Amino acid sequence: MNETTSRPDIPLPPTIRSRYIEGINGLTMHVLEAGFETRGRPCVLLLHGFPELAYSWRKVMPALGEAGYHVIAPDQRGYGRTTGWDAAYDGNLAPFRLTNLVRDALGLVFAFGHRNAHVVGHDFGSPVASWCALLRPDVFRSVAMMSAPFGGPPPLPFATAELPAKPKPEDPVHRELAALPRPRKHYQWYYATRAADADMHHARQGLHDFLRAYYHHKSADWKPNQPHPLAAWSATELAKLPTYYVMDLDKTMAATVAEEMPDAATIASNQWLPDRELSFYAAEYERTGFQGGLQWYRCGTSGAFDAELQTWSGRTIDIPSAFISGRQDWGTYQRPGVFEAMRTRACTRMLLCELIDGAGHWVQQEQGAEVSRLLLHFLRAAADEASSQLR
Structure with a gap:
């Protein structure tokens, strides 16, 4: 067939x-x-x-x-x-x-x-x-x-002709996140790791429950979501983001969102993503895994294509x-x-x-x-x- x-x-x-x-x-x-x-x-x-x-x-x-x-x-x-x-x-x-x-x-x-x-x-x-x-x-x-x-x-480097060449500076934020009293990591760089796809595709709680917790955690149903502007791209400011963005250093995304899994009553009352609709997502990702989407994050975090984008x-x-x-x-x-x-x-x-x-x-x-x-x-x-x- x-x-x-x-x-x-x-x-x-x-x-x-x-x-x-x-x-x-x-x-x-x-x-x-x-x-x-x-x-x-x-x-x-x-x-x-x-x-x-x-x-x-x-x-x-x-x-x-x-x-x-x-x-x-x-x-x-x-x-x-x-x-x-x-x-x-x-x-x-x-x-x-x-x-x-x-x-x-x-x-x-x-x-x-x-x-x-x-x-x-x-x-x-x-x-x-x-x-x-x-x-x-x-x-x-x-x-x-x-x-x-x-x-x-x-941006492209500008007005550098009279200056000595410099190597591209390292972004220290990842080292600084890992050194916080509560060590952290940024989700996009986690998504770029070899392990991320299997962590989610074969989540301990099952793929359906992983997606339920993930969607819940980033929705208005999760009441602590009260966003506001951050002052800078720094470890102390980024650490104010919820853990689905700035994760605990030693946790996978599946383990991260499992801590916020909604209870049965909350799931039953969900009108914007009832289980019947969530099941379609789960079935599709069960078949394909997540790596196809994760490749997009890898393009961004690697910097491999920044020079092409600087054309504009x-x-x-x-x-x-x-x-x-x-x-x-x-x-x-x-x-x-x-x-x-x-x-x-x-x-x-x-x-x-x-x-x-x-x-x-x-x-x-x-x-x-x-x-x-x-x-x-x-x-x-x-x-x-x-x-x-x-x-």
Whole structure:
């Protein structure tokens, strides 16, 4: 039996369909699609983060489709039912770098016959959306970033011609985190380790319960999530982050979130991610593991592709932009200064910036109706701005 036809149905609303698109930058991409009933609609591309899937947009897609958009949400490279990627730890990381993820997105938009699109990204999908806007503003006409603000491309050294060459300085923060009275480590560098995938894929509590605790810990349901700006990228400031961001040095992510596993009553009362929906995530990650998504973190923490990204040093996002996050989401502030840089320097036409109360990190799942309302408001504002410029 064909592998794709043997997989269980996805628990989707009737207005969303699942399909496969071949020949996308070496991938066969699994895509969820809404608003496919008529042609000629403007396109909205939705990019998920970690550890999610195209499925994380299930509460937003019907509203966008009903409003007249053609909505496409892929399982991105390394995730879910999309195939053609290699997640071997010792394999080639280059296909997972940001510029190639932009190429994936561009190829998918073109494959559907669109010359332009609006792009929305959540979590690690947010930097992909940001780089789509930065690199191809002729195609991506607006960008909405969710839960992960964009501070701009990495800078190039400047005015150094008369100075002696210096080696790249080591970031001392990791050594300083490990030396704290309560020794700590940053989750992104943990995600870059060889052990991280197995730690989560084969979690002692089981994969389903690992994901339940992980999603709970980063949601508004976990009451200690009361984020605020941090003063600096320093060990003492980063240690203020919850343990799902700055972990205890000797613990895995599975052990970290197990300490905050919700009780049976809390799970039963969860309306934004009931067990039936969580089971779909668990089944998909049971099949694929997490390494495909972890490769993205390895690209970032290794610095291997920084020089390529510096090609666009100083460039800004000049198309209409928006930022949407949960008010109880630490992701807004986990990189000190980036939220502020996004609004003052990196994005020159920011039309909307909203923090939604009652939502943590999984904003489009926790508060799907409000995210849909804000996205539609932003898309209309972007269209109005474009129309006024034509007059």
